[in-house]
Amino acid sequence: MQILGLYNYWIFIVLMMCGFYVVISRGNLVKKLVGLNIFQTSVFILYISMGKIFGGTAPIVINQPDVVYSNPIPHVLILTAIVVGIATTSLGLALVVRINEAYGTIEEDEIHAQDQEEAL
Amino acid sequence: MSAPLSFLFRPGRAAWLFATATCWLTLLMAILLLRQVLAEGPISYPMGSWPVPWGIEYRVDILNAYMLVLVAAISAVVMSFAQLIVERRIRLPEHKQPWFYTAYLLCMTGLLGITITGDAFNVFVFLEISSLSSYVLISIGRDRRALTAAYQYLIMGTIGATFILISIGLMYVMTGTLNMADLAARLPAVAHTRTIHAAFAFLTVGVGLKLALFPLHLWLPNAYAYAPSVVTAFLAATATKVAIYVLLRFFFTIFGPQFSFETMPLDLILLPLALIGVFSASLVAIFQDNIKRMLAYSSVAQIGYMILGISFVSVTGLTASISHLFNHALMKGTLFMALGCVSFRIGSTQLERMAGLGQSMPWTMGAFVIGGLSLIGVPLTAGFISKWYLILGALEKGWWPVAVLILLTSLMAVIYIWRVVEVAYFKPAPEGQIVREAPLALLIPTWTLALANLYFGLETSFNAGVARQAAEMLLGVAP
Numbered sequence: 001m002q003i004l005g006l007y008n009y010w011i012f013i014v015l016m017m018c019g020f021y022v023v024i025s026r027g028n029l030v031k032k033l034v035g036l037n038i039f040q041t042s043v044f045i046l047y048i049s050m051g052k053i054f055g056g057t058a059p060i061v062i063n064q065p066d067v068v069y070s071n072p073i074p075h076v077l078i079l080t081a082i083v084v085g086i087a088t089t090s091l092g093l094a095l096v097v098r099i100n101e102a103y104g105t106i107e108e109d110e111i112h113a114q115d116q117e118e119a120l
Numbered sequence: 121m122s123a124p125l126s127f128l129f130r131p132g133r134a135a136w137l138f139a140t141a142t143c144w145l146t147l148l149m150a151i152l153l154l155r156q157v158l159a160e161g162p163i164s165y166p167m168g169s170w171p172v173p174w175g176i177e178y179r180v181d182i183l184n185a186y187m188l189v190l191v192a193a194i195s196a197v198v199m200s201f202a203q204l205i206v207e208r209r210i211r212l213p214e215h216k217q218p219w220f221y222t223a224y225l226l227c228m229t230g231l232l233g234i235t236i237t238g239d240a241f242n243v244f245v246f247l248e249i250s251s252l253s254s255y256v257l258i259s260i261g262r263d264r265r266a267l268t269a270a271y272q273y274l275i276m277g278t279i280g281a282t283f284i285l286i287s288i289g290l291m292y293v294m295t296g297t298l299n300m301a302d303l304a305a306r307l308p309a310v311a312h313t314r315t316i317h318a319a320f321a322f323l324t325v326g327v328g329l330k331l332a333l334f335p336l337h338l339w340l341p342n343a344y345a346y347a348p349s350v351v352t353a354f355l356a357a358t359a360t361k362v363a364i365y366v367l368l369r370f371f372f373t374i375f376g377p378q379f380s381f382e383t384m385p386l387d388l389i390l391l392p393l394a395l396i397g398v399f400s401a402s403l404v405a406i407f408q409d410n411i412k413r414m415l416a417y418s419s420v421a422q423i424g425y426m427i428l429g430i431s432f433v434s435v436t437g438l439t440a441s442i443s444h445l446f447n448h449a450l451m452k453g454t455l456f457m458a459l460g461c462v463s464f465r466i467g468s469t470q471l472e473r474m475a476g477l478g479q480s481m482p483w484t485m486g487a488f489v490i491g492g493l494s495l496i497g498v499p500l501t502a503g504f505i506s507k508w509y510l511i512l513g514a515l516e517k518g519w520w521p522v523a524v525l526i527l528l529t530s531l532m533a534v535i536y537i538w539r540v541v542e543v544a545y546f547k548p549a550p551e552g553q554i555v556r557e558a559p560l561a562l563l564i565p566t567w568t569l570a571l572a573n574l575y576f577g578l579e580t581s582f583n584a585g586v587a588r589q590a591a592e593m594l595l596g597v598a599p
Contacts, residue, residue: 020279023275023279029271032275036275036278036279039279039282040278040282043282043285043286043289046286046289047289050289050292050293073292073298074289074292077241080241080245081244081285084245084248084252084281087248087252088248088252088274088278091252091255091256091274092271092274092275092278095255095259095267095270095271095274096271098259098267099264099267099268099271102264102267103264111268115265115268
């Protein structure tokens with residue numbers, strides 16, 4: 001029961017590992033970025049689920065002292081982190097575009113091969 | 121912080137003047153701040169006047185003030201150096217030059233922000249500001265490999281930052297606070313839980329990625345080798361240093377030395393990693409033909425020394441680490457800027473192209489030699505001071521094999537610096553090659569740092585003295 005009750009933390013771990021695996025295993029630069037994105041998003045889930053309180057409402061001040069509301073701080077924090085994520089992804093994609101212009105490919109091993117040829 | 125303003129200045133030169141003025145002003149403020157902290161103790165400044173545990177706090181104590189001076193000084197000097205390089209070497213079109221300065225100032229803002237803030241989540245935000253702009257700066261390099269290097273750094277850096285984010289999240293779950301002082305007060309009550317242990321592990325790996333601790337350093341040599349020399353000088357002297365500061369801050373102020381080194385066997389992990397890092401990176405550096413790459417590997421080795429100092433967990437060890445932060449910034453700044461002058465004239469940093477430069481560019485190579493001597497740790501240079509403390513720290517612990525290893529790796533530094541000196545001074549210049557001395561606009565900043573190397577080697581009250589106070593503060597020993 002406890003395991004089921006914590007299911008969003010399980011999702012967090014599974015997603016994080018999926019993303020991480022994609023980053024490590026894929027040779028395609030765009031796919032790597034996708035993996036990175038999944039990895040970051042999983043952390044957002046971690047933050048969002050820890051702000052949740054059972055039976056809590058949205059954290060809006062209404063003049064009723066006994067209202068239980070969710071903790072807004074993790075949500076605010078994660079908004080910042082989402083913005084950071086967007087910036088990272090767009091910068092990464094911009095870099096991939098330029099790599100594509102310079103090398104004519106976005107496969108990691110082909111780029112590596114071209115670099116090796118150049119060095120010889 | 122006036123980073124966005126600089127791109128409003130359309131002609132590249134005006135933007136540069138503005139950015140340089142900003143950097144020097146920041147330095148001035150940082151020095152004033154350090155004086156005030158030394159005189160009156162920590163300063164706290166709540167952002168937007170929110171009371172402290174809820175609002176974001178800027179908190180300055182000896183350690184941050186010291187780091188602020190370091191970052192501001194290096195960025196001011198390097199910025200003075202940047203203009204000619206940006207115009208002639210990177211060959212950015214006129215209308216794009218302001219963007220370069222914008223990215224540079226943003227990066228500096230991020231680094232200063234990490235240093236000054238007293239809020240754990242804010243560290244993450246500033247970390248991302250500085251790393252995003254540093255990816256941009258690296259990718260400006262003219263070599264196309266700069267792009268892949270920046271991409272690699274982006275992937276590694278983001279993974280590192282996300283790890284830090286997870287760790288901060290876990291700490292927040294357990295304590296319900298993000299303020300560093302508050303965290304430090306509340307953590308001991310929950311320190312035995314697995315959550316905090318996990319947070320600690322995530323943090324160590326995350327910051328380790330950022331500061332290029334030995335097995336996680338793979339992004340660094342490429343990034344440094346292909347970035348423009350201004351950027352390399354700036355990043356090598358500041359970015360990894362600030363990451364080490366984050367490490368110190370979290371290990372000592374937040375988790376507390378007792379938790380970090382007794383509950384979690386951190387010193388036992390850091391010590392071998394640092395030693396292997398120093399040794400293997402120095403070894404690799406000896407065999408590099410591109411000098412920039414060689415210095416990048418030597419940076420990995422120097423980071424190893426700093427981590428080594430931390431793993432001693434003693435006042436002397438920490439003093440060594442903190443003063444080495446400062447001294448390494450000085451010497452690597454000098455070396456990379458001298459290399460910038462070289463590549464400005466001959467368009468390359470390959471070892472074989474540097475033949476005969478000792479005669480044709482005496483001032484540049486002179487600065488390089490001073491930086492190199494300091495890197496080796498010859499007496500009368502800044503590098504000697506921190507190596508001295510490091511060896512003292514090792515002997516204090518009775519770990520004499522470690523002290524022997526430190527000496528051995530210094531000898532390896534002699535070898536790789538000597539390779540450059542030999543080629544530059546003792547090989548005749550190729551026929552018909554005419555190389556002129558670098559322009560004054562480049563030489564003056566380079567020599568400022570080179571002379572600083574000598575100055576701080578003789579006058580140790582600033583780097584070692586303040587570092588010692590900071591170390592005592594971190595370990596909670598009464599001064």
